[in-house]
Amino acid sequence: MVIETENLTKYYGNKIGCRDITISVGKGEIFGFLGPNGAGKSTFIKMLVGLLFPTSGKAFVLGKPVGDVDVRKKIGYLPENFKYQDWMTGEDLLSFHASLYKLDKKNAAAKMEEVLDIVKLKGHERYRIGTYSKGMQQRIGLACALLPDPDLLFLDEPTSALDPVGRKEVRDIMTKLRSMGKTVLLNSHLLSEVEIVCDSAVIINKGSVIKRGKMEDILESKLILEIHAEDLNSEVLNKLRDFDPGLTYSNNMINMEIKDKDATHHIASIIINGGGKLFELSPRRVSLENVFINLVEGGEQR
Amino acid sequence: MIAIAAASFKEALRKKLFILVAALTLIYLILFGTINYFVIRDISREGTQNTLNTIEVASTIVSFQGLYFSSMLVAFLTIIVSIGSISSEIESGVIHSIITRPIKRSSYILGKYLGMGVLSVSYAIFLFAAIISICAIFQLPIVKTLEPLSVMKGLLFFALEPLAILALSIFGSAAFKTLSNGIFVVSIYILGLIGGVMEQIGSVLNNQSLVSWGIISSLISPFDIIYRQMLSSILSNIGVTNPFMVASEMTNTAPSTWMLIYTFAYIPGLVILAIRKFRLKDIS
Ligand SMILES: Nc1ncnc2c1ncn2[C@@H]1O[C@H](COP(=O)(O)OP(=O)(O)OP(=O)(O)O)[C@@H](O)[C@H]1O
Ligand SMILES: [Mg+2]
Numbered sequence: 245m246v247i248e249t250e251n252l253t254k255y256y257g258n259k260i261g262c263r264d265i266t267i268s269v270g271k272g273e274i275f276g277f278l279g280p281n282g283a284g285k286s287t288f289i290k291m292l293v294g295l296l297f298p299t300s301g302k303a304f305v306l307g308k309p310v311g312d313v314d315v316r317k318k319i320g321y322l323p324e325n326f327k328y329q330d331w332m333t334g335e336d337l338l339s340f341h342a343s344l345y346k347l348d349k350k351n352a353a354a355k356m357e358e359v360l361d362i363v364k365l366k367g368h369e370r371y372r373i374g375t376y377s378k379g380m381q382q383r384i385g386l387a388c389a390l391l392p393d394p395d396l397l398f399l400d401e402p403t404s405a406l407d408p409v410g411r412k413e414v415r416d417i418m419t420k421l422r423s424m425g426k427t428v429l430l431n432s433h434l435l436s437e438v439e440i441v442c443d444s445a446v447i448i449n450k451g452s453v454i455k456r457g458k459m460e461d462i463l464e465s466k467l468i469l470e471i472h473a474e475d476l477n478s479e480v481l482n483k484l485r486d487f488d489p490g491l492t493y494s495n496n497m498i499n500m501e502i503k504d505k506d507a508t509h510h511i512a513s514i515i516i517n518g519g520g521k522l523f524e525l526s527p528r529r530v531s532l533e534n535v536f537i538n539l540v541e542g543g544e545q546r
Numbered sequence: 547m548i549a550i551a552a553a554s555f556k557e558a559l560r561k562k563l564f565i566l567v568a569a570l571t572l573i574y575l576i577l578f579g580t581i582n583y584f585v586i587r588d589i590s591r592e593g594t595q596n597t598l599n600t601i602e603v604a605s606t607i608v609s610f611q612g613l614y615f616s617s618m619l620v621a622f623l624t625i626i627v628s629i630g631s632i633s634s635e636i637e638s639g640v641i642h643s644i645i646t647r648p649i650k651r652s653s654y655i656l657g658k659y660l661g662m663g664v665l666s667v668s669y670a671i672f673l674f675a676a677i678i679s680i681c682a683i684f685q686l687p688i689v690k691t692l693e694p695l696s697v698m699k700g701l702l703f704f705a706l707e708p709l710a711i712l713a714l715s716i717f718g719s720a721a722f723k724t725l726s727n728g729i730f731v732v733s734i735y736i737l738g739l740i741g742g743v744m745e746q747i748g749s750v751l752n753n754q755s756l757v758s759w760g761i762i763s764s765l766i767s768p769f770d771i772i773y774r775q776m777l778s779s780i781l782s783n784i785g786v787t788n789p790f791m792v793a794s795e796m797t798n799t800a801p802s803t804w805m806l807i808y809t810f811a812y813i814p815g816l817v818i819l820a821i822r823k824f825r826l827k828d829i830s
Binding site: 343 | 547549550553562593636639640642643644645646647649696712826828829830
């Protein structure tokens with residue numbers, strides 16, 4: 245396992261940061277670490293990169309207990325606030341980080357070129373970071389994190405300042421790293437992205453895990469059906485309620501949840517055989533956002 | 547460690563305050579040269595009927611005007627470049643991407659110490675050399691009585707003072723917020739100046755409790771001791787060691803050996819304290 249934690253817990257004084265988090269992330273995975281604001285995501289990542297010291301529990305990264313200095317040669321980290329020395333130029337910053345990573349001179353120059361290219365900042369490296377836009381600063385931060393050719397990358401909201409193209413680029417970087425057998429721990433609020441890119445995820449709320457698993461298990465196999473049909477009698481509607489007692493019907497639109505896609509054509513034939521006019525029937529997957537909001541709001545109500 | 551040192555050296559050079567210090571230094575050196583010029587002119591006009599007095603005046607210039615204010619300038623520079631060296635990186639969050647790289651937290655502290663140490667020692671050497679050269683250019687009588695070896699020894703102590711202040715300031719920067727550390731370091735520096743005067747007045751007046759208070763404050767803030775050791779190394783053959791004592795009786799106020807050993811231990815002691823404070827510090 246590339247990341248392994250066991251009941252990892254952090255209290256700030258007597259305030260909870262995160263509590264009893266046990267996860268394991270395998271090699272070549274993109275792992276989503278999700279949760280609402282203040283859930284403890286950054287706290288968790290900061291313990292894994294050695295900024296914070298756990299109150300209790302254990303954590304291993306790349307097979308070594310956290311805090312091992314040598315293992316960090318193979319770890320990249322993009323902090324949530326991505327703040328860098330604004331008096332340095334992009335080039336200065338990269339060579340500073342190259343020497344922190346103890347890359348040798350020749351290797352470093354090549355690597356710097358390469359990461360500048362990856363984050364699309366070629367041509368800006370001679371300017372001071374103080375003159376960069378927010379998104380450019382986040383890009384140069386990502387470049388620093390990519391310098392050592394990391395086996396494990398921690399990204400704390402890596403696309404928070406990026407434009408849609410930049411977000412896509414970061415997604416592509418992550419999938420490319422995965423194809424090279426690297427591991428990424430991603431913390432993001434952009435659930436549509438997480439859904440596309442992550443293999444598995446945990447969702448935490450108020451410091452504790454509330455859902456975990458492979459992405460498809462989290463999304464379950466449920467589908468949402470949106471049906472536009474007219475002349476529906478109550479007999480038909482009652483039959484449909486057998487599939488989902490919670491369906492809604494108004495303005496000739498039905499909205500219902502089904503367990504698997506085989507139900508779709510049953511539903512279509514019920515409507516048609518019952519004399520209804522079926523205009524449109526579109527199944528779509530439950531989005532991660534739906535799951536997330538249900539879980540978090542459900543948690544609030546309890 | 548070297549990477550941290552180089553970065554903090556460059557960063558200090560880029561601070562706007564550094565330009566201020568450079569301007570202050572220039573003005574100060576010009577003023578110092580001017581004073582020398584007038585003193586020499588007036589001494590030669592009076593003739594050499596009172597050589598002892600002449601030497602005394604000249605020595606006062608060197609010790610008081612020259613080295614006293616230079617040591618303050620060096621202290622000033624050291625304090626402004628270092629009070630926020632760690633705390634401001636924590637406050638801004640720049641540190642997040644630094645100490646998560648393969649570098650020990652102790653190397654981070656030592657790198658900071660090294661980078662700024664080189665800077666303030668270079669500045670100290672420059673000022674010291676400038677003051678001595680100005681005295682030599684104007685051919686102050688005192689210059690002829692100076693032994694090269696004792697000047698070198700003096701320089702050693704002159705450069706030791708910013709290193710001691712730096713150790714204190716880095717400890718404070720690892721432990722407190724930048725603003726608090728500024729207040730912390732400046733108060734301790736001033737405490738040392740007052741303590742030094744107390745101790746010497748106490749020994750002149752034979753007042754033991756003044757001396758004790760002076761010694762206690764010197765333990766917390768040994769910078770004045772280093773300064774006095776520096777003067778006594780240079781001027782031992784003349785005997786003037788404290789500007790405030792010039793007018794009254796002259797006492798041999800070179801610090802005791804124990805006090806010297808203490809000041810040498812002060813620097814590594816505080817750096818170790820800084821490392822211990824920082825090693826397990828939560829950074830969020
Ligand atoms: N330095 C700190 N001192 C005290 N409490 C803190 C500190 N940092 C974070 N917390 C608390 O810990 C909890 C988790 O914070 P954390 O920053 O990990 O949340 P997050 O999940 O990253 O949120 P966001 O999505 O807003 O980034 C919050 O309740 C927060 O108030
Ligand atoms: Mg966060």
